[in-house]
Amino acid sequence: MNLLQANATTGGQSDQPTDDSIDKSLLKDDLYKAVNGRWEKTAKIPAYHSSTGGFMDLNDNIDKQLMSDLDDIIKKNQPHEAPFSEFLKLYELARNYKKRDADGGEPLKPYLEKIENITNFDDLNKLLPELVKEGYPLPFGFWVEPDMKNTQVNALFASVPGLFLPDRTYYENNNPAYKQLMPVFTKMASQLLVLADYSSNEADEIVESAKRFDAKIAPNVKSAEESADYSKMYNPQKFAYFSESSSHLDFVNLADALFGKAPDQIIVTEPKFYERFDGLVNSDSFKDMKNWMLVNMVRSASSYLSEEFRQTGSVFSRALSGKKEATPQKKSAFYLAEGTFGQTIGDYYAKKYFGPKAKADVEHMVKNMINVYKNRLSNNTWLGKDTREKAILKLDKLELQVGYPDHIDELEYKFKVTPENEGGTLFDNMSKFGAITVQDTFEKLGKPVDRTKWEMSAATVNAYYEPFKNIIVFPAAILQAPFYSLKQTSSQNYGGIGAVIAHEISHAFDNNGSLFDELGNLNNWWTKEDHDHFSKLADKMINEFDGIPYAGGKVNGKLTVSENIADGGGLSCANEAAKNEDDYNLYDFFINWAKVWRMKATEQYKQLLLNIDVHAPAELRANVQVKNLDDFYSTFDVKDGDGMYLKPEDRVKIW
Template sequence: MTKKDFPINKPELKDDFYDAINGSWIKQATIPSDHSSTGGFMDLVDDIDKTLMKDSAELQSGKLNATSPELEEYKKFYNMTTNFKKRDEDGVKPLKPVLDRITNLDNYDDLNDQLSDWILSGLPTPFSLGLDPDMKNAKVNALFASGPSLFMPDKTYYEKDNEAAKTLMPIFIKMTTKLFEMAGYSEEDSKNIVENAVEFDRLIAPNVKSAEEAADYSKMYNPESPDQLAKSTNVLNLKEAINQLVGALPEKIIVTEPQFFENLSELLTSSHFKLMKDWMLVKTLNGYSGALSDEFRVTGGTYSRALSGKKEATNKKKAAYYLASGTFDQVIGDYYGKKYFGEKAKDDVHQMVNNMINVYKNRLTNNDWLSEDTKKMAIKKLSTLGVQVGYPDELDPLYKKFHVTEEKDGGTVLSNLLDFEKIANQYEFSKWNKPVERERWEMSANTVNAYYHPFKNIIVFPAAILQAPFYSLDQPESANYGGIGAVMAHEISHAFDNNGSLFDQYGNLNNWWTKSDHEHFAKLAQKMIDEFNGIPFAGGKVNGKLTVSENIADAGGLSCAEEAAKNDTDPDLYQFFTNWGRIWRMKATPEYQNLLLSIDVHAPSPLRASVQVKNLDDFYTTFDVTSEDKMYLKPDKRVQIW
């Protein structure tokens, strides 16, 4: 969609910035029946999907040749995911051995005997283990322990007054009961299994973190010895399982949800064993329904569609592509990046990121509230910031291990998925206590997004987001700064938000602030919380604490990008601000808006567009906004951190 297609309502810019830019588009935009939203980000996703689905079909037909052994394996798997006749004939049969493995558990000892292999196999457990850089020694991978995910999107859905859960839980129960009946269980057994599973999930909920609680990184680091962690339960030997998974007993395990493990023994009692086993069955059947027949896939997506407001299931061809490309995500990303982005664009954008870093360095140098000591440390952190653009220089070696067992050799879509999952888990746990691979990508190049990793102090910009409306040679340079420039500076700002600021230049959890600087920053962060907290949206209200880190990053990103635009030879702040408003264009279902309001660390897109501009003085002069206009914010209320 071009600016010409959807004119800006200039008089309205003073009263409703977002609607003035996007209102004409919103009026005509239609959310596809298999989508929960449409708009700037989603349009790019759809275009990339069409491109890669076309290429996948041509790869399948032989019109395109696989450019790597890994892409050849993707082709084999894609052939299997698109063999709908075989998948429909197989039905639930490929999953039966997994369900039987759970059903055959008679007690905790049975699970204990195979606990490490159970975890490697990707089967559900009432706790989670994984690897990430050690938060106090970020050059080395450490073992992390946390609680499991819930059936509902967040623990708050289990509170008595949660209206959304009153609608969603019955849908979840009905869908899951039907899946078990489709899998050959009796009506009574299906009903009992689901009831038990939901009861167990409710027992978990009070002790895991909510989205708001999880958004506070300062409370993630709770190291425990293996002996301390082992005391969480006397029915499972966590020490032995960990020893088998990583080949030794770590001196410490980083527990991100200590309250959960403090109450684990009360969860894993003999009277709860049947509940736990049925919870595992439900997790497994729901989790793998999309890899079975089309009937299982469509039925298994009922709850997800209700949660997001999608009217229809994704068509089976696109779902087959998602299943195959999601499994080989970095392989497809590598193909996409090299074919549709290329080395030249990669170098150009890398230079643009470096320019934004220099602008940020200048802003830190001239900062008027940081002390010199803190300022020096901030600049040092910025100077060591890792930058990854487009696609990885080398494909993750994990994918060399993925070898598809084709149908002629007895393989199924699910059997391959299970094999790949075990290989990936073994590969992941083998990295314990080894050097962190800072350059390893965690997002595929065909993903329309970007991120900052505080434990690695890196920013990553996949190829997919580096196009219009974010970035294009065909739009004014100032518009590019209001788009991709602001996104780049947003990710840089995460190094200095309320979470990122806790970590030093190496990614270590380390206080590098003076006491007075940190106290001042905390006051500014609270002003950002207050600016967004309680804003009415989609029948609810914005949670300022949940969204504070992203709001700080938006504010810093927009402010920094504006300075870069003003440094250009021919700055046009009208283009800068209006493209900022344009990139947040979004039309979403009410259900999806409510879901995001509950769990998303980002503020709603319209508010990201409209609230942040009010913090910048140049917004008022660019659009002649005065105290008589609705977009006006008193100078003492404007939040400016970076």
């Protein structure tokens, strides 16, 4: 449950809006436009982005700083310890587009040939363990994660394959987005296959066949709205029973080969898919499935091959998001290396740019916010005594991680780059690292969960709550203006990082997080009466957002409810904490809250987020939640008839 859809260093120059940049005439009618409207008129979206604004700009500035640092480090050519030394090697390989262009599609061909040579299910079953270990696209998935009802131990999960389009809803009810986007996907996939030395006719036939299989899968997987309910993911089955899902794939033999012995149990995230698996994967669909594998293989490989592959392979995502250009070569190479060595580069960034004073200040804010939350829970009037005590216990057990982890994940030490002078290609190295990651994950089955592991690089402008561990994490990169700065007032900081902190705490008590106990186990600690009351309040939050017109569509209140509950609780608690400081100024607080959500995006990207993102549109996050707070009305003298006015009985207050 992270904060996002997805500059100065910490403590650096504050980038607050000046009075001139705020249109005070709009404050009572549209807070977001009042704070960000003038910025929006002149802001330009880079051609290789689908948006610009607070989060994106901060990430761009960090990328720019790190890439500049790396240029200096490479120029000095001094020895470095692993895994940073391996990160540098991979970055060099990724930046060597001359070598990548010379290799063309050759590194990919053995992988495509392996798929081509599978002629029946006997062939497939013999190869299946190898294909899973090497990360080949398959019409099912195995993964290892904490058992949701015993999060101290890792369990085996069965997941479902992705679709060519972003969500099942694109395939339904003659959705015009399907007619617009599928031809773009079709053309791109055919061009990629031609680059891999298929004839134009062969490529077209493969893609049409693959699309038949994709269309067959689509009705049987969850939509984004359905997937937003975490509790529905937990469907444990005896592995022997699960294996009967297919009369063509030997799941027992596969699990024996992967884990030494098939586990007794597997957790099935989408039972409906596996109930219908035999009807999807069978002799009649075998050819279509194989071609689906080919298309997915060439798509996933395109960013690791030549520039022509990279440009072609990004056509569909650019159409989906409204980007005019592919990511510049150097930045693309950096993203690729950073994506593999995320904790390594995060460790470098945090240790160089993150100060102990900022960490101590933020930890102080977190403690203040927890105290506000605890006080609210203690004085809650609609929770029963037993539920209230359990909620306070969960808050007491909440763990905090700020800045960067104590150690880099051991996995990144396992990545050893085969350089160009030893015959290494970027694609071969990335394939090898993918296999190492799969093996590392599978080895965790049945073993204790590492509760110290971070799921995000310290160089990422984001934050998250992990319901399976009851942990909140604030990477170093988000601890900078406008979210946080030692040069901002305390109220500005509470309107930025304070609201983020409280947002993540609130996730422990949203419609998903509330289903997990103090250890992160899926465990109903509510009385029926209390949970029914909470559900009615959650319904009010659903209704507050549901159907709001945006980007030619309407907001889905059910899809966004958990993030909206977290925003509502976060803003309200941060508001109270700001008022507990001696220098509080609620004008500063609300202005900075609106500023952190500034975003200018392409229409395509807005529409994409509207369909699949569990967060409400940024503009609405800024505007709707403040209407629920009485202090907003007194701060800006908002009255009945003003655009920002909401009747007291319609204001949603959960936490």
